[in-house]
Amino acid sequence: MIEVRNLSKSFNGRPILKNVSGVFEKGKPNLIIGASGTGKSVLLKCIVGLVKPDEGSVLYDNRDFFEGDRDTKIAIRREIGMLFQGGALxxxxxxxxxxxxxxxxxxxxxxxxxxxxxxxxxxxxxxxxxxxxxxxxxxxxxxxxxxxxxxxxxxPNYLFCDEPNSGLDPQTSILIDELIQDISEDFNMTTIVVTHDMNSVMGIGEKILFIYKGQKLWEGTKNEITHSNVQEMDDFIFANKVMSSLREKQ
Known part of the structure; x- marks a missing residue:
């Protein structure tokens, strides 16, 4: 399990994350969703330790990454696997x-x-x-x-996937989603997936955090997402449906 508590981060005086908290559970894909520029990638970088938050903490199975000593940080990093957006082979x-x-x-x-x-x-x-x-x-x-x-x-105990379906056709995207889900379950890993793909959300979104302008506006499952009563998320879902429809017509 990974827990983030009250994470905040600014760059050059511009707030990017604002008091974000959440729990990412073992054995399932945990999705961070939201439009481009909302702070998803910065949140991921804070969780993996690439960016130090201005405030807040990140706990890996109750081990505080930023407050831990050097040995703790090294041990956690050895337990992390990362799938980069472009593959990075x-x-x-x-x-x-x-x-x-x-x-x-x-x-x-x-x-x-x-x-x-x-x-x-x-x-x-x-x-x-x-x-x-x-x-x-x-x-x-x-x-x-x-x-x-x-x-x-x-x-690894922890798997991070940054836009794993970027650049893939819908059929291949489904295969990648199912593979990530199966591996998370089979190896009981805490998996965090950053995405803006609603097909992924509705396919494997067993735990979802919706980020909007650096804030967590909603947390739930794929079965609850259409009944969220959060206007910003309804707009995000609608925009995704429009884009998916346009891609299908091309």
Missing amino acids: FDSKTVEENVRFPLDTLTKMQREEKQERVNFCLKRVGLENANKKMPSELSGGMKKRVGIARAIVNN
């Missing part, structure tokens, strides 16, 4: 080398043990025959699956 490395990279840099595992773990993770994302392929040979969806394999190769 190394173009000069094979699929296998990309997935193995966290093991090479963060562990002292023997090569055979690393290979077993890499093969297991690639099989888990449906890419068991892609070890020697280069990123240039992969589709967008395959790159995202390699990114997921790399994110889980170190057996």
Whole structure:
């Protein structure tokens, strides 16, 4: 479980996050949603420790990241897996080398043990025959699956996904969503997904935080979202439906 308490952050005197609190639960995808520029990415960066909030705290299973000592911070960072928006694969490395990279840099595992773990993770994302392929040979969806394999190769307790469906067609997006959900459940990970895709929200949104202009305006599940009575979220949902309709017509 990850808990954020009263997070606030400003840049150059401009408030980006305003007293945001929330709990992200184990074994399910926890979604942070909202329009572009609302503070979702800054909130994620605060949670993973890339940005220090001006006020508030981030607790990983009751361990305070920003108030903890150096050893606590290192221990938490070793328990984190990250799926970046663009995949962020190394173009000069094979699929296998990309997935193995966290093991090479963060562990002292023997090569055979690393290979077993890499093969297991690639099989888990449906890419068991892609070890020697280069990123240039992969589709967008395959790159995202390699990114997921790399994110889980170190057996993390916490998984962060930044716009995992960006640039993907609707069918592939559903496959990625289902994969993230299955992995969260299978490995009992605390997973946080930043997205503005309503298809993802309605597909895997078991726990949702809606951020608007740096504030948390609503918290609930996909079954409750259409009855929120929050006008800003109704506008967000409507805008997403319009954009989805336009994309389908193209």
